[in-house]
C-alpha cells in the first residue's frame with residue numbers, strides 16, 4: 001500500500017470514513033463530495049491502483065464490488081427508479097484517487113451523457 005493512499009487508510013480505520021457497509025473484501029462509504037442525492041463509493045480493502053490493474057485472479061473481487069453496490073443501492077431505496085455504477089480509469093477517464101473504486105449514483109435523474 002502506498003503511504004499516502006486515502007482509501008487504504010479509510011480501509012484500515014487510520015482515517016475515519018463514512019462507512020455504511022463492508023464484507024471481507026470491499027467496503028461502501030458515502031462520497032465526501034456527493035454529485036447526487038445518493039453518492040456512494042465501493043472499494044476493495046486491498047490496494048489496487050485502477051480498474052486497468054485487475055487481472056484474471058480478480059474475478060471474485062469484481063463480482064463482489066458489483067453485488068455489494070447493488071445491495072447498497074437497494075438499501076438506499078434506489079432499486080425501483082434505478083442508479084448508475086461507474087468506474088473512472090486514469091487521467092482522461094477522470095480518476096482522481098488512485099485506489100480502485102466504483103461510484104454508485106442515484107436519487108435524481110442522471111444525465112444521459114457520460115462525458
Ligand code: 5GP
Nearest residue numbers: 006017029030031032033088094095096097
Ligand atoms: P474519481 O474521480 O477518482 O473517480 O473519484 C474519487 C471520489 O472520491 C470523488 O467523488 C471524491 O469526492 C471522493 N473522495 C475524495 N477524497 C475522499 C475522502 O477522503 N473520503 C471520501 N468518502 N470520499 C473522497
Ligand code: ZN
Nearest residue numbers: 005008047099
Ligand atoms: Zn490504496
